[in-house]
Amino acid sequence: MSAAVRIERKDAVMTLVIDRESRRNALNADVAAGICAGLDAAEADRAVRAVVLTGAGDKAFCAGGDLQPNAQGTPFTIDAADPRHYVAGLIRRMDACRLPLVARVNGHALAGGFGLVSCCDLVVAREDARLGVTEVRVGLFPMMILPPLLRTVPARVLMEMCLTGEPITAKEALADRIVNYAVPADALDAKTDWLVSRIVDKSPTGIRLGKQALAKVRDMSADSALEYAQFMLANMARTKDAREGFAAFAEKRAPQWTAE
Structure with a gap:
């Protein structure tokens, strides 16, 4: 298991925690490998009935690709001769997950972080968490995460997000059903537990x-x-x-x- 992702287990629920709080839980190759390994472990355990994906701390779920000059495994260093980019592999792995995958959005989910949220089946978010794709601000476009975004975000809303780079709050996203629930920060755990409890007792x-x-x-x-x-x-x-x-x-x- 990657050190960038921590596994927690409670009864029939496995929680995967992106554990890079000092980097706002930014996405890199280690995070992707850790999520994939966590999903493999969850599916290999017949007693696990659901997986929760969240971030460490209370500031960010995942702030997207690491833009720091000394970032390790940043998503933006791509070998054009090798189509096996780890973000694409992560999206495919999340899509193929046979267990219900619930995003517990404990803080901002931007760029690739919003892509991770969009790959999950259900979403419970802090109402003040910001969601969006900010790539245009640094001269990019959310290429790798477009497939899951197109499935979960209404076309006009997604186009505005992509062209302006302006995020919206989870409370605002609720109106377009981009998230299932948007709650105050102190209600996040209770709402997530409530939702997961309605899943794990089903077939x-x-x-x-x-x-x-x-x-x-x-x-x-x-x-x-x-x-x-x-x-x-x-x-x-x-x-x-x-x-x-x-x-x-x-x-x-x-x-x-x-x-x-």
């Missing part, structure tokens, strides 16, 4: 297969998506979790999920 198999289906259907035509959905539904109905869910419903009891 892990249903969630895992459902996330896979959502990712595939998103890129399909309507006809192909309907054909794929029939196949997935028939296969999901054969799982042990589905059979247990039906039985528990008929017997009016809480289901006992096996993740199978």
Whole structure:
């Protein structure tokens, strides 16, 4: 595990903490490797039902790529001959995560940090946290994170963010459903715990297969998506979790999920 990302475990929830508070939890190769390794560890543990991604301290979730002159592993040093950029690999890994991924936005999430937020399934944020893409201020554009941004930010809002470089608060972002919840700082942990508690008691198999289906259907035509959905539904109905869910419903009891 990378020293830049700390793992915390509580019951069925694994929390990945970007641990570079002195650098405002800036994104670099070590952070990307640490998040990927954390997701691997979470998926390898059958008892883990959800992953929370957050930053150390209370100033920044992730301030984006490290712009300091002595930065290590900055995202902006790209070998044009090598297409395997670590940011692209991180986005692919987060997209492929089979567990629910919740962003606990403890502070500002800018540029690549906002990209990480956009890669998560659900978002609970401090209402005063600033979200945005500031790359145009330094002569860049948020190239690497455009795919997740396009999925989560309304087109006109995203265009204004990209062209002006001006962030918005999480409270403002709530109106466009860019975040699920925006709460005062002292309510962040309670709201995150509340949201995660509504996930971890549901069928892990249903969630895992459902996330896979959502990712595939998103890129399909309507006809192909309907054909794929029939196949997935028939296969999901054969799982042990589905059979247990039906039985528990008929017997009016809480289901006992096996993740199978």
